[in-house]
Amino acid sequence: LVFEDWLCPYEEVSDNYEVIETLTERFGQEKAYELLNTYYDNFITEYDFDLIKEMGFNCVRIPFWFRNFYYDDNGAKITDEDGNWDFSRLDRAVSECSERGLYVILDMHGAVGYQSDAPHSGKATSCGLYEETEQGERYRELTDELWTAIAQRYNGNPAVAMYDLLNEPMGDVDCTEIDRRITNEKIYTRLYDTVRKVDSDHLISVECIWTMFATPH
Secondary structure (H helix, E strand, O other), X not given: OOOOOOOOOOOOXXXXXXXXXXXXXXXXXXXXXXXXHHHHHHHOOHHHHHHHHHXXXXXXXXXXXXXXXXXXXXXXXXXXXXXXXXXXXXXXXXXXXXXXXXXXXXXXXXXXXXXXXXXHHOOOOOOOOOOOOHHHHHHHHHHHHHHHHHHXXXXXXXXXXXXXXXXXXXXXXXXXXXXXXHXXXXXXXXXXXXXXXXXXXXXXXXXXXXXXXXXXX
């Protein structure tokens, strides 16, 4: 549910954000999302889930980013025909896995504001989740809101094995900056508490990446 060019090659754009912006500019928002939904419906099908099962795997990690649920980074929700926040993409993946006895890891590949400078979080060179600004706090609030909704939705669902709070966070920054993001902003403690308020049972994955390995902690 999030493009990375090594897996889903694209030209003339640098990341998933530019894919959506380019489609919207050319065709308008409604048509842009119609095209994206056509892609999502066909990129992974029942055949793929069957194949995963046949190959002997027992778990599927589902990467998603906030633009699967928000039209923008200001909190405009994508809704279904009934006006409810639309989680049909995740519902489909969890359901397909459940029917085949496969576990699911729900992986926040791109948080609101982006948790990394790398394009795999949705937008390159835009690591705003940790900003010590009013906008940075708004990003964190919306990420809290999204994780709350996801954890509430799948609380008690036996097919869900784990919540992966942030995929590959940080980027190549020095240890002082990492300490600020983790200790001062307490982003992982905050997201952990957010999930635990509504789901006390599912496992939670806390990742580190890149420069994190250089810290003495």
